[in-house]
Amino acid sequence: MTDNSLTHDISAARNGPARRYTTWIPTVVNSALYRSTLGVLVASPRSRFILLASVPLIWMIMLHVGPIYQMAKISFLSSYPIQQGRDVSYTLANYALYFTPLIRSFIYAAGATFVTLIIVYPVAYYVAKVVRPQKRSKALLLLLVPFWAGELIRTFSIIMLLANRGAVNYLLREIGWIDRPIPVLYTWFSLGFGLVYLVSLYMLLPLYSAIDKIPNHLLDAASDLGAGPWTRFRRIVLPLSRDGVVSGCSLVFLTCIGVFATPMLLGGPTTVLFPETISGFFHGASDKWPVGAAFSIIMLVTALTTAGIFMRIVGGKATRLM
Amino acid sequence: MRALFSDPSRTALNMAYWGFVLYLLVPLTLMMAMSFKDANFVAFPISDWTLDWYAKVMQDRQFLEACIYSIFIAVATTFAATVIGVWIAMLIASTGGRWSALLFALACLPAVVPGMISAISLRIFISTVNMPTGTTAIILGHTVHAVPFVVVMALTRLRSMPPNLVDAARDLGADSIVAFFRVTLPYLGPAILGGMIFCVLLSIDDFVRTFFLGGYRPTLPMLIFAKVQGGMSPEINAMATLVLVVTAAVGLYAEYFTRRTRSR
């Protein structure tokens, strides 16, 4: 080691047994096995980069882009899976729009998004601005608890609430407001109710985060200059929370468009949304796959475009989702 | 700050908050309550209470198998998604500017695509590579879904790491791999742990992907779904309550844990 180390007696000054150190690393690193495999890989900056980039890039291209690409490819085929003795041709016929369910899905999703925004905004504001900072985590936690239960269970619990023999109907009958149960389940209302129930968190977190970032002294200054609560909200809080509104709405919209279990459980024969239509193509005769694929592509493109346009218009040029 | 609101607005907001809390918790509470009903059908009021349904569920072979199956898939998913997610985050963190933004968008793609479409595209994908539906497909689907979340968590943490840390390790004699395992990975620790818990919960709760990619063996959500289609019964409530309690507890702990380490 060093040739001019100190000579005074260290061990006397220390107490306790010698510490254990991680000494096995050099033995591994210098072993032939390591040197010939990993050692070679990390030797040059170039090979290091290849090591770093290879797996992620392959994964993302294959499994993030790949499935969508395959889906697009199939959507142009006349039949799939490809069977012996049958002509396979590329066609646009699959894209003949099944218009109504698609539009219905969009409008419904937009409506649900709007309703969620209205319901959740005050709550987000409350937690971000009115609750004292120490209590804020607890307040948030209380709201987050249900969300760990999962899509299916939470949808299921709505049934308990809205069924003919569920809590709401029971309560109303006991009070005497109605004689016979109101069939709320399997309607647009129950579907919407369940949907909002499901997606509120995706709206809450971005909103909360955005409102939280608004410095309190801005509101203090406004109040100081004579603005009342509603004015403060309209002219300061609302504009400054725009990013959160945009993120939240985009997230919620995209989720609503693609929701699957909820319509199946809470919707009924009259509330067919696009996902269900698409699903029909896959669980029936396999010939219909290309059609299902085409519809999925349409849905994907329109959903993302809508979200994108929304983000641009409302959010302005510098909006980012994260 | 307290002078910010005159009483009416504050009370209104307060009511909005608690109203929302009720809205969130009441259905779940009702569902849990129904699991104790001593009758074969699901209806209010609950006059007699019993634990029989829980006993039945605990002994239900199908339920136990579905539990194990779900857990197995969740563990496999967590492992795969964590490795891939951290790897992707490392790549993104090492690039800058436009590449980094592009890669990040690419990494987040599965999270932005509506769930249904993601599931279908994966179904088509496995068909094109001649992979059968079943366990492997499910794990693949869950992993693809979970990766963006791991990437975001790991990337956030990575970006807060002092840049000289890895340089210091290399300066002291570590090659890139040793530096990663001895410095970067420990630093990522809390984010990875949070990510893993998140993966587990995402996987156990997942329905739509499992629906399209699964074979004959049901996971917990699939089992509950099938039973619901077969007719309502407090037994289903008991199952759902069990799953709810466990996942909520794990989720709460994860939240508590990440909030605690974030303050460090």
Added chain:
Amino acid sequence: MQPVVQFENVTKAYGDAVAVDDLNLSIESGKFVTLLGPSGCGKSTTLRMLGGFEIPNSGRVLLAGEDVTRLPPNRRNVNIVFQDYALFPHMNVARNIAFGLELKGLSSAVIDKRVNELLALVQLEEYAARMPFELSGGQRQRVALMRALAPDPQVLLLDEPLSALDAKLRQQMQVELKAIQERTGKTFLFVTHDQEEALTMSDLIVVMNKGRIEQMGDPHTLYTRPESEFVANFIGEANLLSATFVDSDAGGSRLSWKGRHVEAAAPAHKAKKGDSVLIVVRPEALHFSAKGKDKDAIPGKVRHRIFKGNHTSVSVDVGDGVSMNALVHARDVDALADDVWLSWRPEDATVIRNQAPAA
């Protein structure tokens, strides 16, 4: 004795911006060498090239005769102390210091002994089990230093390690660093933009500007005999007079400034009669003469007096828009009239080339 570090024609450029321009530098073993210069002068880049964090575009870097130009940092026998210390947050003090040692294949007992030695060197024995976030800035700095010294590198690189400390602590650490360098006998290569720091600690100062070496030498020489306007201004405060060279001999030189005859030390460069040169006089070298006593004294008017604590800085207008700063002891400043005569001892004035002579 072979120099421990050699830079041979090293150039480093980032696109069009040249950070280091054809650098040639030799450093002897056991010395405290400082790279001094303003930001962007290339000193940090030079340091990092020695550490292995930058690869030169051309030229060679040699460590004890061995060409290490393209070697990665983990294969070089140099260690660096970073400006932000870069202590591993998940390891305690002892493990931080032991990091480099663990990678060398030493046994736990040997590592432990060395860690204890180093901790004792900076009086941090009690802190071995503490975590970095529990330490103060000065303590972290010392741990970073010991961590870098642990693997016994041939050269220790320090990249502005004291800039994050407050003034008092900084001065304390300067003394400590110098003491540690002397005790361990290691070659320290220190980078800073603070000329006072450089003067305090260094055996050798390398002044850099725009990627090139302006001047190299021990602190005293650099201060008293700068060779360029840049160095004169960068190190300490300088009064510059634009004068014409007359002649010189071993004893000194004579020059003409605004028709007056002034004297200075002999110039380091070859000057011929009529050359335009600059005379450098440090503020503390200026005397105030009584009226008429010294026929060579320069008359001037006092414009400002600025109290600086242990002295007062007096600004004197000597005509033609030129003003000179002098230092006056606080007790003498009241006796100073508005009209003064300035003079200096010839050996206290340095003659340097005038790179930008006025028309």
